Amino acid sequence: MPRRLSLFLLATALATPALAEPAAPAIPVDTLKTVTKELSSDAYEGRAPTSAGEEKTVAYIVERMKAAGLQPGNNGKWTQDVPMVEITATDIAPFTVTGGKKPITLAYRDDIVAGTYRVVPKISLKASDMVFVGYGINAPEKGWNDYAGVDVKGKTVVILVNDPDWQTKEAGAGAGPxxxxxxxxxxxxxxxxxxxxRQGAAAAIIVHDTEPAAYPWAVVRSSWTGAQHELDEANNHMDQSEIVAWIQLDRAKEIFAAAGKDFAALSEAAKHKGFRAVPLGTKFSGSFSNRIRRSASHNVIGLLPGKSAPGETVLYSAHWDHLGHCDPVDGDGICNGAVDNASGVAGLIAMAEVQAKAGPARRSIAFLAVTAEESGLLGSAYYAAHPVFPLGKTVGGVNMDVLNVNGATRDFEITGAGKSELEDMVKPLLAAQGRAIVAEATPEKGHYYRSDHFSFAKLGVPMLSGGSGEDLVNGGVAAGRAAAEDYNAHRYHKPQDEYDPKWDWSGAVQDLTIYYQLGRELADSDAWPNWYPTAEFRAIRDTSRGATK
Structure with a gap:
């Protein structure tokens, strides 16, 4: 860490008021097991938004919140309607690339997955000129524009996944552009x-590469086929590209070769500032129909009202949804989402139980189970845009997306570390457990931008996202890394993500203890943790807080 940053963080920590640390509660492990097992059973059909599985899921979460002693959190209601539109591609014709040395046909699911955000009955794109735009980034503050000097209106752009410097060994500010x-x-x-x-592209195709994407093609296929969900907005998303797609790496290389282009050389060039987009001289075509269904999904909100400052709110969140029915594996076509994220909802219910047992705090504590995280953080984005509790009076909180079921750890990873003063508040709590804060093991996966805390961060509310690292008490880093890699390879977004009675919940208990203590500390104090001055969310937080004073 650069010395200047170290001194800044030290000064920030010293400026953060020292607060009394709440006692560690007894985390109800039976709740964690029962809720995870129930929500990930086949009866819930993978908890897809707007499905019969949603109805059961919402009813169960409400039942558990009531039993925990919470009150309805949305002005007397347990739920917040989230207007959704479901789009299912049908009658999908093979996608083709022409104009090169040979015509190329791309098989849906095996070679390419494609859909649309546009709420229209039919998509038909014919002979759209293809342009390689590198990483597809337009970042004026960095002097970087992959679209400079090229007009892609009505054209098909081919894009590399991740950032240009993702292969750099170091991570963090100053490690690369x-x-x-x-x-x-x-x-x-x-x-x-x-x-x-924004650039006016008719189609956008991301080249899948497992390491920088952070998941294999099977995850893309299961996530991007079948019913896709979007917020139901008045413009029917007509400002979006007609087609959004992912393509297998080898097929992308084949297209470049047919175009007489060197994929490896162009990919290398795209890593450097000053790269200019390259027309491929090929044309992309594809068509499909859309089955459209409008309905409301639901966020579930429970509340423990505060004693003396009920208008100030501390927030716990977790997403309840998963993928529903998906590509079968050995005859099993339900993506149950036990770890992702029935376990997080179990953590949310456990937090409700222990906070309610401790009694009302000075401030209110809200418990938010959001929908459609797997569709692009839609439920949390809708709540953040239509908050039940004003964001300027939302103190901060904790988001729980996947609990550790591999056992106790010696370490704790803060996702997107270096952003908010909540980090300073958890340091003494972790020290009391004898655990060290470590850098993210896989920062290239971009977890900070992949879960619901990001919806709140964008509008100024600091939410802690963090949990067990890889250093297992039993087995060390090697065992922890092996468990994480095994999950990502064999269960993540697949039917195999099922409840296992042999799971070791001791790591989840460690983390939930931290989440409880942090939430209680915030709820019983008058502190208003902010973003560090260098964080991109500081200005909007200062503005929202200023509006409430």
Missing amino acids: FEGRAMTYYGRWTYKFEEAA
């Missing part, structure tokens, strides 16, 4: 599709 190994938002697929649409 895009923080080196640590992914920035410019590296996320969501950004790449957003920027392509």
Whole structure:
């Protein structure tokens, strides 16, 4: 860490008021097991938004919140309606690339997955000129624009995943133009599709590569086929590209070869400032129909009202949704999402139970189970845009996305470390457990931008996202890393993510103890933790807080 940053963080820590540390509660492990097992059973059909599985999920979460002693959190209601539109591609014709040395046909699911955000009955794109735009980044503050000097209106852009410097060994500010190994938002697929649409591209195709994408093709296929969900907005998302897609790496290389281009050489060039987009001289075509269904999904909100400052709110969040029915494996076609994120909802219910047992705090504590995280953080984004509790009076809190079921650890990773004063508050709590804060093991995966805390951060509310590292008490880093890699390879977004009675919940108990203590500390104090002055969310937080004073 640079000395200047070290001194800054030290000064920030010293400026943060020392607060009394709440006693560690007894975390109800039976709740963790029962809720995770229930929500990930086949009866819930993978908890897809707007499905019969949602109805059961919402009813169960409400039942558990009531039993925990919470009150309805949305002005007397347990739920917040989230207007959704479900789009399912049908009658999918093979996608083709022409104009090169040979025509190329791309098989849906095996070679390419494609869909649209546009709420229209039919998509038909014919002979759209293809342009390689490197990493598809337009970052004026960095003097970087992959779209400089090229007009892609009506064209198909081909984009590399992650940031240009993702292969750098170091991570963080100063490690590279895009923080080196640590992914920035410019590296996320969501950004790449957003920027392509702003540039007027008719289609945007991301080249899948397992390491920088952070997941194998099977995850892309299961996530991007079947019903896709979006917020139901008045413009029907007509400002978006007609087609958004992912393509297998080898097929992308084949297209470049047919175009007479060297994929490896162009990919290397794209890593450097000053890269200019390259027309491929090929044309992309594809068509499909859309089955459209509008309905409301639901966020679930429970509340423990505060005693003396009930208008100030501390927030716990976790997403309840998963993928529903997905690609079968050995005849099993339900993606149950036990770890992701039935376990997080179990943690949310456990927090409700222990906080309610401790009694009302000075401030209110809200418990938010959000929908459609797997569709792009839609439920939390909707709540943040339509908050039940004003964001300027939301103190901060904790987001729980996947609990540790591999056992106790010696370490704790803060996702996107170096951003908010909540980090200073958890340090003494972790020290009391004898655990060290360590750098993210896989910063290139961009976890900070992949879960619901990001929806709140963008609008100024600091939310802790962190949990067990890889250094298991039993087995060390080697065992912890092996467990993480095994989950990502064999269970993440697959039917195999199922409840296992042999799981070791001791690591989850460690983390939930920290989450409880941090939440209680915030709720019983008058502290208003902010973002560090260098964080990109500081200005909006200062503005929202200023509006409430």
